[in-house]
Amino acid sequence: MQRLDAFMAGANAAYYARHDPFADFTTAPEISQVVGELLGAWAAVTWRAMGAPARVILAEAGPGRGTLMADALRVIRHTAPDFARALRLHLVEASPRLRALAGAKLPEATWHARVEDLPDGPLILLANEFLDALPIRQFIRRGAGWAERFVDGGAFVEVPCAPPAASEQDGEIREICEPARAFAAQLGARLARDGGAALFLDYGPEASAPGDSLQAVRAGRPADPLADPGEADLTAHVDFAAFAAAARAAGAATFGPLPQGMFLVRLGLYQRTDQLARANPARTQSLIGAAQRLAEPGLMGRLFKALALSHPALPAPAGFEA
Secondary structure, eight states, rough: OHHHHHHHHHHHHHHHHHSSSGOOOOOHHHHHHHHHHHHHHHHHHHHHHHTTTTSEEEEESOTTHHHHHHHHHHHHHHOOHHHHHHHEEEEOOOOHHHHHHHHHHOOTTEEESSSGGSSSSOEEEEEEEEGSSSOEEEEEEEEEEEEEEEETEEEEEEEOOOOSSSOOOOOOOOEEHHHHHHHHHHHHHHHHOOEEEEEEEEEEOSSOOOOOOOOOEEEEEEOOTSSSSTTTTEOOOOHHHHHHHHHHHHHOEEEEEEEHHHHHHHHHHHEEEEEEHOOOOOGHHHHHHHHHHHHHHIIIIIIEEEEEEEEETSSOOOTTOO
């Protein structure tokens, strides 16, 4: 019998070691090159707001195939060559299989297994669909008490525990992602100390909410998250409110979460898509369709959110201005 977070961590480690996740799902940078281009421009603007330090770490957590960062660097080298000279590229990925995929596109990168292993100094961190894979604990209200969910033989087992939250509703489920809160605290303290900013694109509600958000994708289709561990990608909704609160408590400023569609549109999603369409008329429909998929509220535009952390002396990052 395993606590849910231990089960989830082990299952995902096995999955990413043995499978190509992009055969099961498509992330925003794979949908449109514009995502990486906009985030590259965002990083350049952030670097200038930091005072254009002569050396800065540009990092990505969970780089996947390296698509986002390759698109970002193309824009940076073209539009901000001084930033390109100042940055040192670092990628955070524990899976050797995924390192090989991204390393083919980004041979200049230095690799780390954890964000905590990044060297000291000013930092700009990008992370797309990174937090959702961090393991969660689940608690359920049963009558007058609470139980924590463990996994045994492909089914949940409930073990009585101390209350994780105040609640009067029988059957209510609460989720806690301890690794995300610890990560936010460590990163918030680092940004407050060394300077810089971090940007997260991920999915979940704007405010903490009860409910079971654990889900699995296998062969491109929804699957039972407790069946066949290591054969499906397990994720859960990000608790942006808890993540931001942990970062603020450590000294960082936080911005958002904003709906992803609003954030990308503010950065110029449709303008850049129009430029690409005019240069590639045969791709017009696919380019517009990709932009709509990223921004429309009924698609990815509302469920997915953008959240930024920064040194408290920095202005609001691009896209988060009031």
